[in-house]
Amino acid sequence: MRNVIIRLWDSQGKEIIDSVSGDYEDSFTLDTFADLCQMHLDSEPKNRKGFIIARVQTWDPKQPEKVFYSYYNAFHLNKILFQTQIYLKQRYIHRLHVLNPLTNSDIIGNVLYFHVSPPISEAEAKRAQTIKTLAAAGEEKAPTPTVKEFESGVQAEWTISGHQIVMDEVNDDELSHIQFKSTVILPSSVGRPSISIDDGEKLVKVQANQIFNASPKRRTSDITLTAKFPNRLLHVNKFERINIPPGVITRFTVPLPKEDIAKIVPATKKGHRRSLSYRNAISASGVPATFLEWTKMIQEDRQTIDNVSEEDGNFDNVKPFTITSTTIASPEQITPEGPSFDENVTIFDGYLFATDSDYLKSSEIRQVFRSNAINYEEIRLFEMEEYKGEQDEDETQSSLCEWM
Numbered sequence: 001m002r003n004v005i006i007r008l009w010d011s012q013g014k015e016i017i018d019s020v021s022g023d024y025e026d027s028f029t030l031d032t033f034a035d036l037c038q039m040h041l042d043s044e045p046k047n048r049k050g051f052i053i054a055r056v057q058t059w060d061p062k063q064p065e066k067v068f069y070s071y072y073n074a075f076h077l078n079k080i081l082f083q084t085q086i087y088l089k090q091r092y093i094h095r096l097h098v099l100n101p102l103t104n105s106d107i108i109g110n111v112l113y114f115h116v117s118p119p120i121s122e123a124e125a126k127r128a129q130t131i132k133t134l135a136a137a138g139e140e141k142a143p144t145p146t147v148k149e150f151e152s153g154v155q156a157e158w159t160i161s162g163h164q165i166v167m168d169e170v171n172d173d174e175l176s177h178i179q180f181k182s183t184v185i186l187p188s189s190v191g192r193p194s195i196s197i198d199d200g201e202k203l204v205k206v207q208a209n210q211i212f213n214a215s216p217k218r219r220t221s222d223i224t225l226t227a228k229f230p231n232r233l234l235h236v237n238k239f240e241r242i243n244i245p246p247g248v249i250t251r252f253t254v255p256l257p258k259e260d261i262a263k264i265v266p267a268t269k270k271g272h273r274r275s276l277s278y279r280n281a282i283s284a285s286g287v288p289a290t291f292l293e294w295t296k297m298i299q300e301d302r303q304t305i306d307n308v309s310e311e312d313g314n315f316d317n318v319k320p321f322t323i324t325s326t327t328i329a330s331p332e333q334i335t336p337e338g339p340s341f342d343e344n345v346t347i348f349d350g351y352l353f354a355t356d357s358d359y360l361k362s363s364e365i366r367q368v369f370r371s372n373a374i375n376y377e378e379i380r381l382f383e384m385e386e387y388k389g390e391q392d393e394d395e396t397q398s399s400l401c402e403w404m
Contacts (some may be wrong), residue, residue: 004034006053006348007115007140007291009375011143012152013351017112018055018069019291021280021298022348025050026073026269027101027223028212030270036073036201037348043374050372051116052352054078057156058249061265062316065247066283067155070102070272074113075369075378077214080225081111081356084168085384092236093382095164095360099251101208102272104264106250110146110357111307114350115368144362146355156243161253163230203252211382222229223266228252250282267315270308273315277299279400284318293321295345 004022007328009015022034031039033053040051054074060066080101083094150156190227208223242253250257256264274280278294289297297319305313358365375377 003295003302003345004037004348005295005298005345006037006116006350008053008055008350009352011147011352012235013349016291017352019294020071021276022055022373023271023298024071024082025269026076026372027070027272028073028076028208030271031073033073034346036391039374040116041118041373046076047118049374050118052372053114053116053348054356055112055114056100056102057108058100058105059108059244059247060283061103061249061261063107063283067108067246068103068283069277071280075373077111078369078379079211079382080227083382083384086386088387089387091163091168093168093360095160095379096227097160097163097230097252101225102225102266104224104226104251104257104266106159106244106253108159108244110150110355112150112352113354113356113359115372116348116350119346119348122240141353143352144354144358144365146357147352150314150352155246157243159243159244159250159253161240161242162228163234164239165234168363173383182401184252258378268315270305270310270313270315273305275318281318282321284316287321289321289359290383297321297345303362310371324392389401 006020006022008018008020010017020033022037023034025031025032026033026036033051037051037096040049041047043049052074053078054072056070056072056077058068058070060068062068080098081096083096085092085094099105104291204227206225208225210226244250244253249261251264268274274284275297278291281294281297282289353368354362354365359369370379
C-alpha cells in the first residue's frame with residue numbers, strides 16, 4: 001500500500017501549515033484519511049468532491065505549554081459541534097459547548113477546515129489552478145475574518161465560554177444588519193435513557209458508536225463525547241471567549257489540577273499516534289525536521305507498526321529525527337517536482353478555507369460542505385427538540401439534543 005500524505009496549506013496555497021499521514025483514522029468510524037479522500041473522489045460526480053479535514057488545537061496534556069493537534073473527518077465532527085433547532089417556527093443553529101474527544105479538554109482557538117484536492121500526481125491543472133478551495137462557488141474567495149485571524153500568526157490562547165447560537169441561513173454580511181442582542185433562546189430538552197447525565201457538572205456523555213451508525217463493513221469507535229448544556233437563557237449572536245494560558249488544561253473553562261490531568265486524558269490510539277502528524281511529531285521529538293524527513297519516518301514506522309498491539313504500544317513516543325534541521329521546510333522544498341521527492345508517496349493537498357465560527361455564521365461555508373458530501377447523511381446535523389412556546393419550559397431538562 002502506498003504511503004499517503006496530506007499537506008495542509010494556508011488559504012492562499014503559499015505556506016504549508018501542517019501535514020498528516022493518510023494512515024490517521026477518523027475518530028468516529030475509524031476509516032483512514034487515505035480511504036476517506038478516495039471515497040470522496042469516487043462519489044458522484046467523480047473527481048469533483050473533496051474530503052474536508054478539521055484540525056483541532058488543545059494544550060498538550062503530556063507536554064506542558066506545548067500545542068497538541070487532533071484531526072477529524074470534518075463532516076463527522078460537525079455533528080458533534082453543531083445542531084439545529086426550530087424555535088417558535090424560526091430555524092437556528094447551535095454551536096455546542098463540547099470537549100475535544102481525543103483529549104477530553106477544551107478546544108483552544110478555532111477549529112480549522114481544510115478542503116482536500118485530488119492527488120497532485122493526477123491533477124490535470126497546475127497548483128495555481130487547484131487552490132480554489134470553495135469548489136461549490138467555482139471561484140477563488142478572500143479569506144474569512146477568522147481565517148485571517150489565524151493566518152496573522154498570533155497564537156490562539158482562548159476557548160469559547162459556552163453555548164453559541166445564530167439564525168440559520170444568515171450570511172456574514174447580513175449578520176451586521178440584524179439586531180439580536182435582546183433575543184434569547186431557552187434550550188429544549190430531550191430524554192435519552194442510553195445517555196449518562198452528570199448532574200453535578202451538568203454534563204452529557206455519550207459514546208460515538210451510539211450516534212454514528214456505520215455499515216456492517218465499517219467499524220465504529222467507542223470514544224466518549226462530552227458536552228455541557230446550558231441551564232440559562234441563550235443570547236443569539238453572542239460570542240464570548242475566555243483566555244486560557246499555555247499549559248493550563250481546562251474542561252468547560254475550569255482549570256484542572258495537575259494531578260487530575262492524567263485521569264481525564266484518553267490513551268492515545270494507534271491510529272492517532274503522534275508520529276502521524278507533522279506538527280505533533282516534531283513537538284514530541286523535540287528536534288526540528290523537514291517534510292521529507294518526516295515522510296521518511298512515516299514510511300519506516302509503517303513497516304513495524306502492524307506488529308504493535310493497542311495494549312502494548314506507546315503511541316505518544318516519537319523517535320528523534322536523525323537529521324537535525326534549523327527550520328521547517330518551505331513549500332519550494334517539498335513540492336513533488338523536487339529532486340528528493342519520494343515517488344512511492346501519494347500527496348494530497350488540503351487548503352484552509354474556513355473555521356467552525358464561519359460554519360456557524362455563514363450559509364455559504366455550509367454549502368461547501370454540502371457540495372462535497374458523499375451523501376445527505378454526511379452533512380445532516382442532529383436536530384434538537386422543537387420549542388413551541390411556554391408550555392415546553394416546564395419540562396424536565398435532562399439533555400440538550402438528539403445525540404445526548
